[in-house]
Every structure is written in C-alpha cells, then in structure tokens.
Amino acid sequence: VARFARRMLALTPEVLAGRDLVLLDGVQEPGNVGAILRTAAAAGVGAVLLGPGCADHWAPKVLRAAMGAHFVLPIAAIDDPEPWFAARRGRVFATALAEKAVPLYALGLKAPALWLFGAEGAGVRPEWLAVADACVRIPMPGAMESLNVAAAVAVCLFEAVRQRLCQAKKGVVS
Numbered sequence: 001v002a003r004f005a006r007r008m009l010a011l012t013p014e015v016l017a018g019r020d021l022v023l024l025d026g027v028q029e030p031g032n033v034g035a036i037l038r039t040a041a042a043a044g045v046g047a048v049l050l051g052p053g054c055a056d057h058w059a060p061k062v063l064r065a066a067m068g069a070h071f072v073l074p075i076a077a078i079d080d081p082e083p084w085f086a087a088r089r090g091r092v093f094a095t096a097l098a099e100k101a102v103p104l105y106a107l108g109l110k111a112p113a114l115w116l117f118g119a120e121g122a123g124v125r126p127e128w129l130a131v132a133d134a135c136v137r138i139p140m141p142g143a144m145e146s147l148n149v150a151a152a153v154a155v156c157l158f159e160a161v162r163q164r165l166c167q168a169k170k171g172v173v174s
C-alpha cells in the first residue's frame with residue numbers, strides 16, 4: 001500500500017516515461033470510466049488521466065466496473081493537460097470520427113503515446129483536437145455511427161499491445 005501511495009503522489013510525466021498514457025475528456029458515465037480503467041490496467045498503460053467533466057474515479061459505480069484497477073494503475077484527475085501533451089509531443093493521438101482522420105491500423109504504435117478519448121456525446125473538445133499530432137479513427141465497416149468510448153479505448157490500446165507482441169515474436173498460427 002505504501003509503495004502504491006508513493007507512486008500516486010509522484011504522478012508526473014517524468015516518472016511515466018516509456019509508458020502509454022490515456023487522457024479522457026469529459027467521459028461522464030461511471031460504467032464507462034470504470035471499464036476504461038480496467039482495460040487500461042490490463043493493457044499495461046502507465047496512467048489514466050481524467051480531464052474536466054469526467055466521472056469521479058472513486059464513485060461506487062466506477063470502482064465496481066474497474067474490478068480492482070485502482071490498486072494497480074495510477075489514476076489522476078487533471079485540469080491542465082499541457083505538461084502531458086508536452087511529454088508525448090509527436091505522439092499525441094486524438095481519437096475521432098472525422099473522415100480525414102488516420103485509420104488506426106495505419107499507425108505504428110511501438111513507441112509510447114498519449115491517447116485522447118472523448119465524451120459520450122461531444123467527443124474530444126476542439127482545442128485538444130487542435131494540439132494533437134494526429135486524429136485517429138477506428139475503421140467501422142458496419143452501419144453504426146460510433147463505438148462506445150470504452151470499446152474504442154480497448155480497440156486502440158490492444159492494437160498497440162498487438163504491434164509490440166508481433167515485434168517480439170512472430171505468430172505461431174499462420
């Protein structure tokens with residue numbers, strides 16, 4: 001517990017060098033925030049940062065959905081994302097539905113990135129989209145307009161896991 005508490009107190013971009021980071025913009029639904037924390041912990045993310053308007057990560061519904069992620073994953077509510085953008089400059093990826101966005105599967109994801117995911121209704125705010133290095137879209141061949149934000153987080157983070165594992169070892173089933 002003491003080691004975990006020290007890690008939470010020292011949550012700065014510097015101590016998380018080399019790790020992916022997730023920044024949520026106004027994700028309000030506690031079940032979504034909890035599911036995102038669970039997925040981020042499973043994917044080995046360095047920290048999840050909750051921007052303005054996100055559900056409180058200590059809310060009971062968040063704790064339930066996160067299934068213990070709070071014990072293994074640094075989580076912080078932040079007002080100013082600027083130092084975090086600066087720490088991953090060149091690799092700040094904002095997820096969005098825009099036609100012009102880069103398809104996820106065209107990105108090289110072996111180096112650590114800062115991922116931005118947006119609110120259930122409004123998406124990532126325009127000011128944050130403007131400072132991102134790329135807007136990234138998950139291709140959706142089906143008829144829906146968008147994915148649930150927690151599903152989008154899982155697709156992106158586990159694409160990065162897949163690319164890193166493929167670098168380490170070729171598949172055993174062709």
Ligand code: SAM
Pocket residue numbers: 095096097116117118119120121122123124136137138139140146147148149150152
């Ligand atoms: N109306 C919103 C918009 O236009 O962005 C839709 C928000 S969507 C329900 C919530 C968040 O999930 C988005 O901000 C984005 O982070 C992520 N998301 C959902 N589907 C996505 C997709 N196909 N590609 C990239 N991100 C997606």
